[in-house]
Amino acid sequence: MEAxxxxxxxxxxxxxxxxxxxxxxxxxxxxxxxxxKFLLESLVALPLVLPPTxxxxxxxxxxxxxxxxxxxxxxxxxxxxAFTFSGLILASVLYSFPFAVQPLIASFEGVDRRLLDASAVxxxxxxxTFWRVILPLSLPGVVTAAVLxxxxxxxxxGVVLMVGGNLAGVTRTVSIxxxxxxxxxxxxxxxxxxxxxLVISFAVLSFVYAVNRRVWTPxxxx
Amino acid sequence: MLRARIRKVRHSxxxxxxxxxxxxxxxxxxxxLFGASGAxxxxxxxxxxxxxxxxxxxxxxxxxxxxxxxxGVHVPAPKRRIAYVFQTLALFPHLSAEENVAYGxxxxxxxxxxxxxxxxxxxxxxxKLRRQKPGEISGGERQRIALARSxxxxxxxxxxxxxxTGLDAELKAAIVDDMSAWNAAREIPILYVTHSRxxxxxxxxxxIALDNGRxxxxxxxxxxxxxxxxxxxxxxxxxxxxxxxxxxxxxxxDGVMRVRLGESAACxxxxxxxxxxxxxxxQVAVRAGDILLATERPRGxxxxxxxxxxxxxxxxxxxxxxxxxxxxVTFVAHITPGAVRVLELTAGRPVWxxxxxxxxxxxx
Numbered sequence: 328m329e330a331x332x333x334x335x336x337x338x339x340x341x342x343x344x345x346x347x348x349x350x351x352x353x354x355x356x357x358x359x360x361x362x363x364k365f366l367l368e369s370l371v372a373l374p375l376v377l378p379p380t381x382x383x384x385x386x387x388x389x390x391x392x393x394x395x396x397x398x399x400x401x402x403x404x405x406x407x408x409a410f411t412f413s414g415l416i417l418a419s420v421l422y423s424f425p426f427a428v429q430p431l432i433a434s435f436e437g438v439d440r441r442l443l444d445a446s447a448v449x450x451x452x453x454x455x456t457f458w459r460v461i462l463p464l465s466l467p468g469v470v471t472a473a474v475l476x477x478x479x480x481x482x483x484x485g486v487v488l489m490v491g492g493n494l495a496g497v498t499r500t501v502s503i504x505x506x507x508x509x510x511x512x513x514x515x516x517x518x519x520x521x522x523x524x525l526v527i528s529f530a531v532l533s534f535v536y537a538v539n540r541r542v543w544t545p546x547x548x549x
Numbered sequence: 550m551l552r553a554r555i556r557k558v559r560h561s562x563x564x565x566x567x568x569x570x571x572x573x574x575x576x577x578x579x580x581x582l583f584g585a586s587g588a589x590x591x592x593x594x595x596x597x598x599x600x601x602x603x604x605x606x607x608x609x610x611x612x613x614x615x616x617x618x619x620x621g622v623h624v625p626a627p628k629r630r631i632a633y634v635f636q637t638l639a640l641f642p643h644l645s646a647e648e649n650v651a652y653g654x655x656x657x658x659x660x661x662x663x664x665x666x667x668x669x670x671x672x673x674x675x676x677k678l679r680r681q682k683p684g685e686i687s688g689g690e691r692q693r694i695a696l697a698r699s700x701x702x703x704x705x706x707x708x709x710x711x712x713x714t715g716l717d718a719e720l721k722a723a724i725v726d727d728m729s730a731w732n733a734a735r736e737i738p739i740l741y742v743t744h745s746r747x748x749x750x751x752x753x754x755x756x757i758a759l760d761n762g763r764x765x766x767x768x769x770x771x772x773x774x775x776x777x778x779x780x781x782x783x784x785x786x787x788x789x790x791x792x793x794x795x796x797x798x799x800x801x802x803d804g805v806m807r808v809r810l811g812e813s814a815a816c817x818x819x820x821x822x823x824x825x826x827x828x829x830x831x832q833v834a835v836r837a838g839d840i841l842l843a844t845e846r847p848r849g850x851x852x853x854x855x856x857x858x859x860x861x862x863x864x865x866x867x868x869x870x871x872x873x874x875x876x877x878v879t880f881v882a883h884i885t886p887g888a889v890r891v892l893e894l895t896a897g898r899p900v901w902x903x904x905x906x907x908x909x910x911x912x913x
Contacts, residue, residue: 402890445639447704449653459652463643498661 329496330504331523332479337412337500341419342477348420349472353431354457355373370376375425383489386418390490410492415500417459418490419480435461467538478531482524551575551706551738555596555606558640567895569593569603577736577754579729581743583786584697584759590742591636593759594708597740598633599626599823610738611704636711636742638695640683646670646694647679671700673727689720696724700731707739711855713748713903725751746787788910789837789881794818797823805906808833818854820909834910835871840882841903844892854904856880860896865891874902883897 368407374382390394390408396417401409408414438461446456462469484502491498493507499525508517552574554564559567569589573638582590595601597608599615602623608616610631615624640649645664654662670676673693678686683694699707713721725748732739741752749756751870757767794808798821802821806823808831810816818833831857847855865871870889880902884894 369865406810439637439639441635441637441639444595444598445632445635445641446652447600448629448631448633449698450627450630450655451652454625455655460641522721 330501334501338477338480341480342473345476353428357432357435361487372425372427379485383486385457388488390414413489417484420487423476423479426479427472430468430471432463438464471535471539474535553619554876559602561747571764575738578754579739581749581756588759591760591877596632599629631706634699635819636697636710645680667698673697704855709741752877790835791834796829816877819906823911830910834912837881837883839908843901852903852905856902860898
């Protein structure tokens with residue numbers, strides 16, 4: 328159960344961080360007219376196609392005591408980043424980035440441009456237009472982004488193993504725990520954890536699809 | 550006074566591009582911007598509002614320069630204080646009518662803001678809808694709320710892009726009255742896009758006619774729309790008969806020329822003298838309401854054009870009957886149901902059409 332709690336904590340932190348940093352990135356990707364935008368779009372989508380081990384490997388190298396991030400971390404906090412919970416959060420943020428950013432881009436782009444024009448001619452700058460118009464009308468996308476990055480982080484394995492290792496209470500998440508149980512032939516224990524993860528994942532996805540099918544919305548669709 | 554000189558190239562899909570190249574002056578009061586769809590009306594409004602940046606030109610309200618390509622000035626839309634009511638209205642769907650109207654008033658103290666919102670909601674007779682969302686109210690009420698939302702900000706110029714499309718005449722007239730009443734005290738320039746002839750007649754003090762990105766004429770509505778110089782404009786201004794013709798001869802002394810409509814020799818009419826030579830092709834535009842129908846050959850008329858033909862069809866539309874008459878070319882004439890009854894008009898019956906020379910307009 329410690330592993331489940333740790334996974335939840337990790338997933339919630341990652342989802343929270345991704346909403347905060349994902350929004351400006353998604354805003355820029357949705358509205359910029361820069362021709363080289365596709366480069367950043369590709370970069371954001373990279374974790375979707377890379378094996379988690381590749382991402383985990385580079386994250387580990389960067390976070391190691393001789394890597395740039397690791398050095399910076401040691402200078403700031405006096406200890407390394409690899410094999411810590413903070414390191415795990417950082418790597419997971421990178422790994423789940425597209426799961427947060429892509430639904431945000433899609434929902435920002437879905438807002439009628441004339442509403443943004445209307446906001447502008449009524450005297451609102453970009454920031455006010457974002458808070459008063461784009462964000463409220465993108466709520467299903469925001470919910471999707473938060474929930475998907477939460478769920479994706481909950482189920483990650485490769486990156487955690489590379490960056491976090493397997494320290495009980497620090498970096499041993501549910502997926503690692505299940506793997507451990509299987510390795511020790513404790514199938515009953517593994518099944519219990521796996522089932523919990525399965526149910527949570529199904530519930531989360533049902534919620535996302537319900538929101539996007541407008542089964543549940545904050546206001547009438549029209 | 551709003552003065553603008555704008556050149557804006559719009560690249561559409563494919564290789565074609567559209568160039569808006571106009572110079573307009575909008576003085577206080579309502580000026581109609583008239584033109585067929587695709588003429589560049591919305592592009593012009595977008596440039597004025599600051600939503601689109603022109604390649605070249607200058608836009609100023611009085612002495613205040615909003616855009617000047619030469620000086621590198623481009624005041625962004627939120628700072629222009631130009632109100633713009635879009636064709637789609639663009640009411641915020643997640644905000645109530647009241648919140649929509651208050652949207653542009655954020656710099657005011659709460660009490661004052663509430664007072665102003667209340668006043669404008671009453672002026673446009675929508676105070677009962679203040680808590681409703683745009684999705685829950687009717688078309689005409691939405692249009693009123695969109696107007697109220699724009700006007701409550703006390704703009705320096707008002708741009709209206711077909712804001713009353715789809716409303717019946719009575720409702721339109723009521724909204725137009727409310728808007729005129731609002732502007733009576735303020736006298737700001739209002740640029741009103743429409744291609745409805747009724748709205749032009751009801752509102753227009755001045756008209757600017759746009760075609761293919763150029764101003765083709767401007768002035769008072771009677772001059773601009775009753776003598777359209779371009780085919781597209783003629784169609785848009787409600788000239789039901791647009792016929793191609795060949796010039797036969799010019800009679801400068803009488804100020805007229807004779808033209809043959811279509812290929813039939815029987816159908817020759819006199820039209821006002823235009824820039825043409827014998828043998829050249831011209832377009833003649835005639836309003837269906839300007840054509841008289843007679844069941845016998847009329848005599849002793851000042852009208853110079855009497856053409857014989859046969860009724861092809863009669864179609865009743867409200868209080869009007871649309872008669873199609875074959876005279877070698879087909880004319881459309883509007884007559885009253887009473888006339889149809891008294892003259893016993895039926896399809897197949899021979900009739901004579903009477904056209905005044907000056908009801909026949911030459912268009913390019």
